[in-house]
Amino acid sequence: MKRSIGAALRIPYGHLPKLWGINHSTYNSLWTTASRKMSGTKRPGDGLGPKAGEKRWKRKKTAQEAESSLRSTGSHEEILLEDVRFLLKTSLEPGFDYSQSQASTPQQFSQVQLSISMLSSTGDGLAVSQDGTRVYVVPFTVPGDVVVAKVVKNFPSHSMTDLVEVKEPSKDRDDDLVFCKYFGRCSGCQFQMLSGDYQLQHKHKVIAKAMQNFSNLDQTLVPPVGEVMPSPLLQGYRTKLTPHFDGPRRGGFKEGAPVPDIGFQLKGRSFVLDIEDCPIGTDAVRDGFRSQRDYVKQNLHTFKRGATLLLRESTERTFSSVVSDGGEKTAQCHTDIKTCVSDSKALVTEWVGAAKFSSPAGSFFQNNNSILEKFTTFVQEQLVIPNLPGQDPSESYLIDAYCGSGLFSICCGHGFKGILGVDISSQSIESARQNATENGIYNARFITGNAEAIFADVDFPPEYTSVVIDPPRKGCDELFLSQLLQLGPKRLVYISCNVHTMARDIGWLVRQDLGKNYTIDKIGGFDFFPQTHHVEGYAVLSKNG
Template sequence: MATGQTTIDLGATPQVPQTKSTKQHGKRPFQGHHRKVAKYRKKEKTATEGSYEEVLLADVQALLASQKLTEADENGAAQTAEEAPLPEQGSEIEVDVVELSSTGDGLAKQKGSNHIYVVPFSVPGDTVKAKVYRRNHEEGYTAADFISVVKPSALRDDSRIQCPYFAKCSGCQFQMLDYAEQLKIKKNIVVKAYRNFSQLPPELVPEILDTIGSPLQYGYRTKLTPHFDGPPGNPRRGPKKSHSSMPPFGFTPKNTRKVLDIEDCPIATETVRKGLTEERARLAVSYGKYTKGATILLRESTKRVPKASHSDTPPPPEGTPSTALRVETDTHIDFKTCITDQNATSTEYIDSFVFTNPAGAFFQNNNSILSPFTAYIREHILPPPSTTSTSTTQKPIKYLIDAYSGSGLFTITQSSLFPGGSIGIDIAEKSIAYARRNAALNGLDESQCRFLAADAPELFKSVSAYDPDETVVVLDPPRKGCDASFLRQLLQFAPRRVVYVSCNVHTQARDVGVLVRGEVEGVREGKGKGTRYEIESIRGFDFFPQTGHVEGVALLNRLDA
């Protein structure tokens, strides 16, 4: 989730270097005008990272196959005819959107043609005007920029859109859709993830459950990282000029490198929106000090003061700025501020649990869903009686291993269910230090909740005393998912139950497929050979309403002979 740019406080020392973004959306050279339809055939590749490109290609290939573009025609004869020449780069065309990719982009066709166009900010049933900018011959599609709606889909209602930058800013894709429809789309994204990336036969994947929605659909995001570029034309070496006027300050639109100037973001919390306004005002005064661009951190932090009674009005904690937003409930008052220093400590509450983190570090950015989300994990983290095999009937679950534990979200919120104790393991020592601090803040000693910094090759050595029959493992890896070394150790340890939480359902599906097949290099022989898992359930959680993103929770039980 790195931005690829330096994160700074605009009130701090200026001229902090800005590194090149790790993900550019620059335009690529345009290619050719037409090809034989048969040459759209593309050799299938095994997905490795669950990237945007892989996910989009899987959906395009599925649509091509459904149109019989890569197979024989109805008479059994191979199709070799050429389609009409495709539009030139920069051409404006009308297309009909026939499907939605799991990337959130519409897949569209021109009348009389089966060629596929990828058009953002569109939904099935739309007829839209789009501008062609890149042809991907090997993949069989052309990318196009959204211009306008010619004829709206029955699903579309633009009066729902609450952001003036929608269809320009790349942050949201679905503001024109009813929220119930968004949740249906996200359920289908999970369905397709397991179909395309798990390499499992359909009978081994249970029906995907409905996606659980966010209590807030706007005003939920507790972290934003707007940025600005350095002055144009500055040389790489030698003296550099500073800005002569305030640069655009905001986010990068889809398919371009230019920053879109953004004054407000309605999916952010009130505190973060207020912080954006303040940082814009600060940049408007100090822009002349900057010779390079930078990314600005906006992170909400909360100080909670209990109330002695319903009518009690306790003062804010010492040091709370007068500009802090005040949120009152029957039991407490929250004082919310926006942090811009990535090394400062932010504080968040989930029900009665409190968590502190480095403000610039990862923590879930939708606090409103964390209460129902952690409650769902609590309700399902232990195996139901029906999944208990004969060999483990007399062994109740005692232990929790929270891999990729970060600052202890699951280790701490689930600890009360495990009499033998819960252990969180993470490679980042700084995260482990905060996790220990958070355990203490929540009144948990080491007998209930402990943390260990360990690299992947050493991870399960640290819990060798745990009986796998009495152990649940929770996984919450980064977007790239689990590597082969970790999955090998997991199969060798063979815990009774696995709860796999993921911010990328495509790499989750890939990894779950490995656990169900019991196949990973180094496990076909020796300890762990024959260990396989059965999927109990899979469902999505909508951490980011108005976007095409969905998080997944998969519950798995070890199959015993």
């Protein structure tokens, strides 16, 4: 039973009692009940999550690390459980021990009327049972909604449900804002019925809760969370989509076989929802989506199994000069032609302001171009170290860890005497070198890092050095963070697509002996993915002395 519960939640067994706020003896008594109640379909992850599948700086864990089960993973389930615990504690009488109560377990597939009281960090509405001992997780709902929901799966403290009907809409719900016919079934978007301002306010709270629940810091060390920078586009912004379809386990598709559903995960199920168009994609990506659907239909027999389709926007920019009446060239303008690339090895081109980036279509690059220029400008401002008395202002250096194809090195490297980009992917390093040359950046070098000695080739003076890191969703491991503290840069800017692992990592840094001299200057976020629960976070730290 230990294995089945741990597998169902995708977190170590030893971590579960801590997450549920109960002791091990109480948890043991739930085994038999849980084995009977935990049935239903597997709940999938978010198929549209940013940076899905990134495996940079992956290595085998040491025996000591493998034994540790208390380090937060920042998983969807772990984040949800924090909100469930909070709501249960606030709904019960002071001093009531909900972990010892006999929470009534609803019958699977039964329907229940609920009043939504909270929006979780995972994007689902939360409601408390009448006796205050169970939380219902209801997708596509807003605090203030009165709804009918169908119970899909039961856990000891909460039940996962499907939304059946909104009987009384919240004052904050506006269904006229919904622009996609698949909303409410597709797992990609959660918030299309909410205004842009409401979404920003919610994501601000998500960052604050992450720092409170996952940093393990005295909150006096954490500054107030800054405003979340809005995206210029609320739809039509995604420059990359990866729809998929399932196939036979063996033998491939036969001639005349029915065409499978092609699209994204059905919310709450391990099935694909057939989707013909995704309006959060750019026009080029949406055109490519339709084209790739047709290709699969016409060539289905060539597929050995199911597949994931790559849809990546590429921009060809042509320049021309504006000539005045006197025949003089007064300005230069450009025209962009957008196309969709589906070959993961083909080169695509992305422009961020005046900076040009080329990289393989299958490699990682931020997927909302509309916000990138403001985003990189902000990051550049945070990387600047205030000059010390008598210091040459040109005496400053930048390290771009997890540099990828060189986004921060190129867009944020102006004014630095030297730049070093480090990544474990040799393909990314090659792209970064070519992009630096293309953009006239000659003070930067890029190296393929070794996970065990990432900063071995760094010779910058740490008191004049800034570091920007942008890890994948799982965040940084303690080996990387330890090396970062040994390096001891003056300024650190942490960018993250998972604010919960960011909070964990920042908290770990500040709690170490070498990290006690660091102050957290700023915490905030960017709305890279409107209509979804995802928020890009940032943290700025400075070393004292």
